[in-house]
Amino acid sequence: MNEEAGMTTQPKILLVDDEVAITSNLAPFLERAGFRVAVAADGEAALARVADFGPDLVVLDILMPQLDGRQVLRELRRAGNWTPVILLTQVGESTERAMALEEGADDYLNKPFDPHELVARIRAVLRRARPGQRPLASARRLISGDLVVDRLPRRAYVGGRELQLTPKAMALLEYMMMHADELLSRDRLLDAVWGWDYPVGTRTVDTRIAELRRALDDDPADPVFVETVTGQGYRFVGPVEAEG
Amino acid sequence: MTLKSARLWIVALLPLVAGLAAASLLWDVEMVNNPVVAVRIDLGSAVLVAGLAVSAVLSSALGSWQAAGRRCRAQMDEARTQAAGERRRFLQRLDHELKNPLTAIRAGLANVAGDPGLAGQGETVKGIEAQVVRLSRLTSDLRKLAELEERPLERRPVDVAQLLEEAVAVARDQAPAGGRRLTLTLPQAPWPVPSVPGDWDLLFLATYNLLDNALKFSGEGDAIEVRAFEDGTFVAIEVADTGPGIPRDEIPRVWQELYRGEEARGVPGSGLGLALVRAIAERHGGRVRLRSRAGQGTVVTMRLPLR
Numbered sequence: 001m002n003e004e005a006g007m008t009t010q011p012k013i014l015l016v017d018d019e020v021a022i023t024s025n026l027a028p029f030l031e032r033a034g035f036r037v038a039v040a041a042d043g044e045a046a047l048a049r050v051a052d053f054g055p056d057l058v059v060l061d062i063l064m065p066q067l068d069g070r071q072v073l074r075e076l077r078r079a080g081n082w083t084p085v086i087l088l089t090q091v092g093e094s095t096e097r098a099m100a101l102e103e104g105a106d107d108y109l110n111k112p113f114d115p116h117e118l119v120a121r122i123r124a125v126l127r128r129a130r131p132g133q134r135p136l137a138s139a140r141r142l143i144s145g146d147l148v149v150d151r152l153p154r155r156a157y158v159g160g161r162e163l164q165l166t167p168k169a170m171a172l173l174e175y176m177m178m179h180a181d182e183l184l185s186r187d188r189l190l191d192a193v194w195g196w197d198y199p200v201g202t203r204t205v206d207t208r209i210a211e212l213r214r215a216l217d218d219d220p221a222d223p224v225f226v227e228t229v230t231g232q233g234y235r236f237v238g239p240v241e242a243e244g
Numbered sequence: 245m246t247l248k249s250a251r252l253w254i255v256a257l258l259p260l261v262a263g264l265a266a267a268s269l270l271w272d273v274e275m276v277n278n279p280v281v282a283v284r285i286d287l288g289s290a291v292l293v294a295g296l297a298v299s300a301v302l303s304s305a306l307g308s309w310q311a312a313g314r315r316c317r318a319q320m321d322e323a324r325t326q327a328a329g330e331r332r333r334f335l336q337r338l339d340h341e342l343k344n345p346l347t348a349i350r351a352g353l354a355n356v357a358g359d360p361g362l363a364g365q366g367e368t369v370k371g372i373e374a375q376v377v378r379l380s381r382l383t384s385d386l387r388k389l390a391e392l393e394e395r396p397l398e399r400r401p402v403d404v405a406q407l408l409e410e411a412v413a414v415a416r417d418q419a420p421a422g423g424r425r426l427t428l429t430l431p432q433a434p435w436p437v438p439s440v441p442g443d444w445d446l447l448f449l450a451t452y453n454l455l456d457n458a459l460k461f462s463g464e465g466d467a468i469e470v471r472a473f474e475d476g477t478f479v480a481i482e483v484a485d486t487g488p489g490i491p492r493d494e495i496p497r498v499w500q501e502l503y504r505g506e507e508a509r510g511v512p513g514s515g516l517g518l519a520l521v522r523a524i525a526e527r528h529g530g531r532v533r534l535r536s537r538a539g540q541g542t543v544v545t546m547r548l549p550l551r
Contacts (some may be wrong), residue, residue: 019344024369025351032358063340088347112346112380115354167398168445194445204445 011126013156014055016046016072017088018064026115035121043067047075049201050083056129059124060105061088077104082134084125086118107179110191124182139242142177147216147225147238149174163215168193169208172224176226185233201220209234263295277382321536322344328393335390342383349376380449385516401439401531402447404472404479405430411527412470416457423464429471437472440479440548442528447548450524453517454483454544461542462487477550478530484543490536498534521546 013035017023023039029036038053040046042064050058058076062069073085087108105136105191106125129135136142142149146159156163156171165173172195176184186205194204212218218225227237268288285293285426310484353376356362357369412428442446466486473480490498494505499522502515518534521544525532529549536542 019348022344022350022351025355026350026538029351029354029358032355110384111343112350112383115351166400166444202412204448207410207444 010034011122012036012038012053014040014046014049014053016036016040016043016049016058016064017061019061020044022061026118029115030119030122034139043069043072044071050076050081056084057084057086057126059086059088059118059122061135065071073105077138080101081142082138084129084135084137085150086121086125088113104135106135106137108192124179128179128182134242136180136240136242140244141242142174143241144177144180144225144236144238149177158216166211167210167213169211170217171214172205172208175241176234176236177238180236180238181227183233183235189233205234214218252306253303258329259295259301260299263292263297263299266291266295271410276453288309332390332393335386339383339387339390342379346376346380346383381516382516385514385520389516389520389523392520392527396444397446397527399441400444402442402444403439404437404481407444407447407451407501408470408472408481411448411455414452415455424462425467426459427467427469429469437474437479439551440528440550444547446524446527450521450546451481451483454481454546457517457544458483458485458487458542460513461485466541474550476545479550481546481548482543484541486541487540489538489540489542491538495534495536499532518544523532 011034011162013030015023015027015030016031017026018041020041023031023041025039027039038049040049044067045069046060048212060069060072067075069087073087076083076085084106085104087107087109087211104190105145106128107121109121140151144149148157150156154167154174156165156170156173172189175189175193188206209228213220213223213226216225220226220228223237225236225238227235229235257357266288330351349375353369353373356365357373362369407429408428412426416426416478453472455468462468462485469482469484470485471482473482490505499518501519504513504515522532525546525548530547532544532546534542534544
């Protein structure tokens with residue numbers, strides 16, 4: 001999408017949450033941020049709105065009566081609908097996070113979140129989106145040069161050699177590849193991969209990045225995969241392709 | 245089997261052994277007619293049977309007594325597990341019930357902040373926002389506690405020396421030591437501190453929380469010492485300070501969730517830091533201990549099993 005198109009056509013967002021207090025406050029905020037917004041209060045309504053509103057992106061709460069967010073997402077993907085989805089996660093974060101990845105959510109955000117952060121995420125996901133195509137988030141394999149990440153068995157290979165990674169480093173690699181070319185602040189990585197806003201943040205991330213770099217044999221001074229953006233965070237710089 | 249129950253079994257089996265020994269002697273003695281009992285039985289066998297009977301009675305009494313003990317212990321374990329489960333579910337529900345309203349309030353505040361008609365209310369909005377963020381942090385800490393007890397634990401060798409070096413470095417970055425003497429002591433002889441199996445992130449969080457407390461509750465001129473040592477079964481990580489210490493009557497309560505001591509009133513924090521430390525240590529099969537003297541300082545020890 002070029003800048004001009006972005007200015008003239010307002011992206012359409014479908015906001016799905018059963019809590020009226022949330023949708024009634026969040027919808028106007030998203031509208032003011034430049035989106036066209038439709039609201040659905042449950043999973044059934046969400047599927048119906050996806051069909052008639054044709055959103056560019058769905059913000060989907062997980063815990064809802066009847067059809068929950070996870071089932072909606074599964075239903076969409078099964079029907080071959082690749083509309084980007086941002087999940088609002090709630091209980092049992094770590095398991096939910098893994099599910100979200102496996103079922104092809106493009107990003108996720110913990111409640112309660114800063115609404116400005118939601119807008120930033122929506123913009124980032126829309127920038128990456130390739131309309132009608134399978135997003136990286138629902139690919140079985142992520143490939144960057146000779147690095148291959150097999151997502152379901154959670155294994156990574158470089159030139160056919162399997163990498164020995166801790167589960168946390170593996171999740172970090174996966175998340176970074178899915179958000180390739182995006183500047184990822186340490187706080188965002190903590191929130192997304194760890195699910196905890198550690199008071200001690202930065203070092204925790206740095207330690208795992210160092211582990212990844214050692215495993216990938218990636219030179220921080222001349223990175224093929226992970227670049228340090230001084231004072232801001234990290235960026236996965238390799239081109240990433242989806243397979244399967 | 246414990247030493248005590250082994251001893252009881254010996255007592256129970258003693259009559260049988262005595263019976264056997266007596267019988268083996270008496271079998272050699274000439275058979276005597278028993279005028280009262282019609283059954284003819286040699287004295288050796290009679291003693292053996294008596295010994296057997298007494299042993300059987302004692303054994304079954306002991307067995308049922310031990311079974312009762314086991315049942316009682318099992319019931320207590322079950323009650324404990326149940327209580328822990330209920331507490332966890334309560335924390336999850338509380339967290340969940342707080343999350344949605346907080347999300348709505350944050351969105352509402354963002355709307356108010358962006359409304360040009362309310363431009364004069366900037367300071368008020370900021371004030372409310374700060375409090376909402378504080379509540380959000382509290383819910384996230386509650387979630388951590390609830391999650392800690394059930395999330396899968398990454399168990400890999402954690403280099404304790406490296407862990408403490410990093411925690412001290414972060415503490416130095418985050419809170420300028422402000423005239424405190426912060427030292428890290430790691431033994432080298434006869435060998436360096438070994439690693440412990442565990443979850444790096446969690447152990448880091450626990451250590452950092454201890455260090456953060458020491459920094460928060462001490463002042464200029466105070467000493468803070470971080471050290472580690474092992475005794476063959478455990479690695480002990482200690483964080484000690486020469487801060488104001490904790491009044492004696494408050495010490496047992498410092499591990500409780502949301503407890504904040506008199507001294508802590510003016511200090512930022514959620515009251516969940518030490519509860520988290522204890523939960524992390526216990527998930528690793530370890531323990532924590534706090535000793536403090538008012539006016540002298542505090543030392544917290546976290547013991548983690550070597551395997």
